[in-house]
Amino acid sequence: MMERYEIRLSGSGGQGLILAGKILAEAAAIYEGRNAVQTQSYGPEARGGASKAEVVISDGEIDYPKALELDLLLSLTQESCRKYSGDLKKGGILIIDSGLVKDLPKGEFKVYSLPITEIATEKVGKAVVTNIVALGILTRIAGVISEESVKKAILARVPKGTEELNMKAFDEGFRAGNELLS
Amino acid sequence: MSNDHSGRIRMMQGNEACAEGALVAGCRFFAGYPITPSTEVAEHLSVKFPKIGGRFIQMEDEIAAMGAIIGASLTGMKSLTATSGPGFSLKQENIGYACMAEVPCVIINVMRGGPSTGMPTLPAQMDVQQARWGTHGDHGIIVLSASSAQESYEQTIRAFNLAEKYMTPVILLLDEIVGHTTEKVIIPDESKIEIVNRRKPAEKPKDYLPYRETEDCIPTLAPFGTGYRYNVTGLCHNETGFPTNDNKIIGKLVHRLVKKIVMHADDIIEVKKTMLDDAEIGIFAYGSVSRSARSAVLKCREMGIKAGLLEPKVLWPFPKKEVLAMARKVKAIIVPELNMGQMAREVELASRCAVPVHKLGRVDGNPIDPREIVDMIKGVV
Amino acid sequence: MFNYLEYIREKNFPHIWCAGCGDGIVLKAILRAIEKSGISLDETVMVSGIGCSSRTPGYVDMNTLHTTHGRAIPFATGVKHGNPKLNVIVITGDGDATAIGGNHLIHAARRNIDITVLLYNNYIYGMTGGQCSPTTPTGSRAATAPFGNIEPPFNTSGLAIAAGASFVARADVYNVANCEKMIAMALAKKGFSLVEILTPCPTAFGRRNKMASPVKLMEWLRDNAVPAAKWKKMTEEERRGRMETGVLMDVDKPEYTAEYEKLVTSLRTGK
Known part of the structure; x- marks a missing residue:
């Protein structure tokens, strides 16, 4: 039984992180029958600024809905990495976009650096699926929710006609995560 | 449900x-x-x-x-x-x-x-x-x-x-x-799921009074367009719905508007209690803060502190009886809320000075962290 | 003889309006226009805001809704959208509709929702004791313009036209036959319609502006409210300070509740 696993997805407005958070939460709650809570925090900007989405997954009841001590932080921008990494717990996981995050925060956590945006633009061919590439990476590295559940949740959320593109994005991310781990 | x-x-x-x-x-x-x-x-x-x-x-x-x-x-x-x-x-x-x-x-x-x-x-x-x-x-x-x-x-x-x-x-x-x-x-x-629909008039339009005096103080308003031609106004009015300057009728109306809710308070008020039976520290919390409070209660219990939570699901009418009952059992009450004590003052009033009421207010846009509540409880204990 | 008793709530009389007020004349014109248009009293709702004119619904035997100051049109929008089968008439005044409720007036006109607004323009806040309103003429005196009003007034009908109303007319209580006709036309119109009705207030406006006698105000209306046919022949010089009466705008365009119904049908049938 898992108590509380806390994930924070951070970047700038418009990168689709809130959607990614919803997908993760749905994967855990609907397809794995666990409890999951997704919250968000955003500024006045629809695009840009620092934005974050949080997902708390647990096999028990989730009272406090926000993250307290992060198990995993994903940062797609330098600003969000600086702003949101303070809550990472000892031994936690930090996944960063190597093309966009240059200064690493100091702390006792494992850092996984991957060219997330580049994978989306170069390997998948569309920057818009950066969030789904990130989900693939995160799924593999965190190992908390199954690949199958996340894929089902993605398919239930993305617009019709984009399923193939999104599956490709997820697979590319998952593969990149796998390469990094092995 | x-x-x-x-x-x-x-x-x-x-x-x-x-x-x-x-x-x-x-x-x-x-x-x-x-x-x-x-x-x-x-x-x-x-x-x-x-x-x-x-x-x-x-x-x-x-x-x-x-x-x-x-x-x-x-x-x-x-x-x-x-x-x-x-x-x-x-x-x-x-x-x-x-x-x-x-x-x-x-x-x-x-x-x-x-x-x-x-x-x-x-x-x-x-x-x-x-x-x-x-x-x-x-x-x-x-x-x-x-x-x-x-x-x-x-x-x-x-x-x-x-x-x-x-x-x-x-x-x-x-x-x-x-x-x-x-x-x-x-x-x-x-x-x-229980669904309630408003009453329909039982009488014919010619005998109909929209704001007729009843024992339960609740009027029966027919939907517009159904043959009941009546008047609705924000002015003080009599049973017919027309404005009045009769002080006696005005006094009765305002009294009824207040009484209508007060007399049915037991049907309306709803609270949820968590580990309150043997609690020495009572928390009064609502909305998102009650989730922080629940976490804090569990944490306190792990540490051997007997904390409990009273969560009002109805804020108004205020659950006076429930708060007083809690106040008579616990040694202190803590009211965490995302304001500077708006409900804490109601808790103070309802507890009739039986125990100290401690405010934990936040107004900076951050949620209240369960650890803040735990810290305050430790301080009070 | 037209039987007014069939349309009124007799027990609520005498009415609250002052001697010489034009609101009673408008009330009678409305009742005759309702009879003419053949709409059923059971299926008609009269909604008003706050002010002297807004007391009209109290005297009319139908579902009546006396709302908050300036908000008759939003309440009426709820009634109409809630049950589009109902005929909805709004009674309002110049202060109610063009000052505190100005935003609602222009948006209901833009939306072109099928309600009939009868706007009694007496150039003053009568009920509160004669303060100046958005239609008080420049130079006129009011309780809050003791040295004469320095602001220019609204052209209320022009405002409704510019905002998109499908029917706009101006009438006055001197020319009662025209007033009744304009109201009947407005009731018959599918879409947002507005009749600006010029009506005298001897107590609050006349007394301060050398027209204390109701007859004086009636004469002022006779001389300054000009039927469209005559208006057309007038020079710019002759028109100054006067108002054209009659139909000012009459077009057919999509009505809000009908458009909403179309949307519902298309979503349900996929057509």
């Missing part, structure tokens, strides 16, 4: 759960104006209503939206609007109209920080007194609170039921965290 796990499971944010609850409650009219952080309620219903013949309209301002739902309710439609702090302020005059004319309707306020434009995207619970006293004049009001998506769904249904039963506006308060937190909602089978 929340104990029934036979229903469908859906992931929803609090705002969407409110919209879904409204649909199930039989609401078929929404008028609103965009405002963060409540807008998803409107957006969701703008998709759903036209498909089922419900009526959605985006009005030119908050005041108009409140007026429109009162007008629609008088045609017999269960009507809803949703707003946040500044919009809630603008709606107050017409909320008072709905109290005075006894028109059922539901107002959802997803609270953000104030005063003024304040913190549009950040949570607060600064409107709990405004919900009680925001409109001018003496009146009774029903105000509900929700702390999760599940409760947002259930409390919206209850808000409509209470509005229809007591012929009154009902306010449902969420805060930004509850409105925007996506989590599981178990949707029960519709046949298991």
